[in-house]
Amino acid sequence: MSDLGSVFGRGIAFPPRVAADGSIGFSAGPDNVRESIRIILMTDPGERVMLPDFGGGLRRFLFEPNTVPTHRAIEEAITRSIARWEPRVTVSAVEVVPQPDDGHAASVAIRYTLIATGQQGDLRLRVALGAAGN
Numbered sequence: 001m002s003d004l005g006s007v008f009g010r011g012i013a014f015p016p017r018v019a020a021d022g023s024i025g026f027s028a029g030p031d032n033v034r035e036s037i038r039i040i041l042m043t044d045p046g047e048r049v050m051l052p053d054f055g056g057g058l059r060r061f062l063f064e065p066n067t068v069p070t071h072r073a074i075e076e077a078i079t080r081s082i083a084r085w086e087p088r089v090t091v092s093a094v095e096v097v098p099q100p101d102d103g104h105a106a107s108v109a110i111r112y113t114l115i116a117t118g119q120q121g122d123l124r125l126r127v128a129l130g131a132a133g134n
Helices: 003-008 030-042 068-085
Strands: 010-012 026-028 089-099 102-114 120-128
Touching (some): 010 030, 026 030, 030 120, 068 089, 068 102
16 A cells, blocks of 8 residues: 555545456545545435434435525535545535536535645535526
8 A cells, every 4th residue: 555545544446446457446545535525425314324424415405496505505515524524634615606517507616635644635526406596
């Protein structure tokens, strides 16, 4: 395991994939942290039987309008869930804006700092919403 892998850990890659040698793909270091954040955000509370509170629950916004108040609520949910479930990072910024090519989605940009190294990381994702904003 690389030095960063020993600092940040190693786990099965997300999304799951097959490595070049045919074994299960793993991720380590900063990649593992980025994948962990994505897992947190895309998991709904209640999905994990042994950790019923785990997850960011972004799917709950599916039927919300694509408006500034919804974007702020998404930002708060992301900041709160990462702070609770990913101790290896501090969130620097979360920006949620309408997806330019889809009125029923928001574009999310997350900037974070890896606590052990001070290295900056970015994660972008799309959140489906129910109604186009005004």
